[in-house]
Amino acid sequence: AQSVTQLGSHVSVSEGALVLLRCNYSSSVPPYLFWYVQYPNQGLQLLLKYTSAATLVKGINGFEAEFKKSETSFHLTKPSAHMSDAAEYFCAVSEGFQKLVFGTGTRLLVSP
Amino acid sequence: DTGVSQDPRHKITKRGQNVTFRCDPISEHNRLYWYRQTLGQGPEFLTYFQNEAQLEKSRLLSDRFSAERPKGSFSTLEIQRTEQGDSAMYLCASSLELANYGYTFGSGTRLTVV
Numbered sequence: 447a448q449s450v451t452q453l454g455s456h457v458s459v460s461e462g463a464l465v466l467l468r469c470n471y472s473s474s475v476p477p478y479l480f481w482y483v484q485y486p487n488q489g490l491q492l493l494l495k496y497t498s499a500a501t502l503v504k505g506i507n508g509f510e511a512e513f514k515k516s517e518t519s520f521h522l523t524k525p526s527a528h529m530s531d532a533a534e535y536f537c538a539v540s541e542g543f544q545k546l547v548f549g550t551g552t553r554l555l556v557s558p
Numbered sequence: 559d560t561g562v563s564q565d566p567r568h569k570i571t572k573r574g575q576n577v578t579f580r581c582d583p584i585s586e587h588n589r590l591y592w593y594r595q596t597l598g599q600g601p602e603f604l605t606y607f608q609n610e611a612q613l614e615k616s617r618l619l620s621d622r623f624s625a626e627r628p629k630g631s632f633s634t635l636e637i638q639r640t641e642q643g644d645s646a647m648y649l650c651a652s653s654l655e656l657a658n659y660g661y662t663f664g665s666g667t668r669l670t671v672v
Contacts, residue, residue, distance in 0.1 A: 455598075480660055489562070489649055489663035490601070536600050544614065545591060546661060548600035 448473040448539045450520075452549035460557050465509075465524040467552045469537035472518065478540035479520045481511055484551075485533050493535075496520060507531070532556045562664035564650050570670045571640055578636045579667045583652030590633050591661060592625055593649040594618070601649055607633060608655070640671045 453468040471477055478497050482490040494505025501513045511522045522535060534553050538546040563582040571577050583590045588609050593601035604623070605615045609630035619625075622640075627633040637644055647668050651661035 482663075487666075487668070489564075489651075489665045490661075491663070492660050495660050538600075545603050545606055547603070548593075550600045551598075 448475075448477060448541045448547055450479075450537045450539050450547065450549040452535075452537050452552050454552055455550065456553045456555065458555040458557065459527045461529055462526050465522070465527045465531065465554065467522040467535050467537075467554065469511075469520045469522065469549060470518050471520060471537075471539050473539060478543070479511075479513065480538040480540070480546065481505065481509070481520075481522050482536045482538060482548075483507075483533050484536065490536060493522070527554075527556050529556050529558065562650055562652050562662050564648075564664035564667050566667060567665065568668050568670075570672060573642060573671055574639055576636065576638045577640060577669065578634055579648055579650075579669075580632060580634050581650030581664060582632045583650070584662055585631075587652035587654055587662070588630070589653045589655060590627055591651045591653070592633070592635050593651065595647040595649055595666070596645075604635075637669075640669075642671045645669055645671045 449472045451470045480495045481493040484490045494503045496503050496513045504510045509524045534551045536551045537549040541547050565580045591606040592604040595601045603616050605625050607627040622638045625635045647666045649666045651663045653661045
């Protein structure tokens with residue numbers, strides 16, 4: 447079965463600093479991978495997805511992620527953090543094209 | 559397109575009572591999913607429908623839980639004889655036929671069992 451592991455339940459950065467949120471996947475077939483963001487008391491919003499096209503995927507709000515098969519990773523980055531980026535971020539993998547399996551999430555804290 | 563709608567947004571119920579939640583998906587999406595999310599955790603899969611057919615149920619879904627999608631449009635999730643451990647955010651999502659397109663989530667229903 448496919449799964450994802452998010453390293454670090456909390457990540458703290460200063461406004462303007464690089465954001466790096468880590469995700470490693472386990473999959474026996476070429477994976478489809480996703481990053482979602484969740485603001486307090488809201489549902490999840492799709493940031494970006496990897497579907498076996500370009501390995502560098504650009505998403506909304508200036509985020510991007512790179513698929514690295516050799517490292518089984520799909521880390522999320524943003525060059526310069528904004529206060530509005532403070533939220534919970536979830537990595538997910540498509541399992542057999544039937545449903546998404548989510549990681550445990552990483553809370554991003556942004557300080558002024 | 560108004561996105562995925564869930565009702566109610568919040569529900570407080572006494573232990574032992576039954577509750578029902580509703581989800582209205584995006585109209586052209588034929589797949590509908592229910593997930594449960596507890597504090598500090600990622601969403602956990604409960605069940606999904608393709609049109610009106612319920613294709614998979616998680617082992618997390620005890621006999622007290624039932625979901626329906628009678629006409630392939632909206633769906634309901636019922637929890638009978640609620641327990642305190644049922645307290646969570648219940649998320650509904652919809653997608654086109656294959657999950658690899660990604661989901662569109664609703665805002666969720668937060669259930670508190672007292």
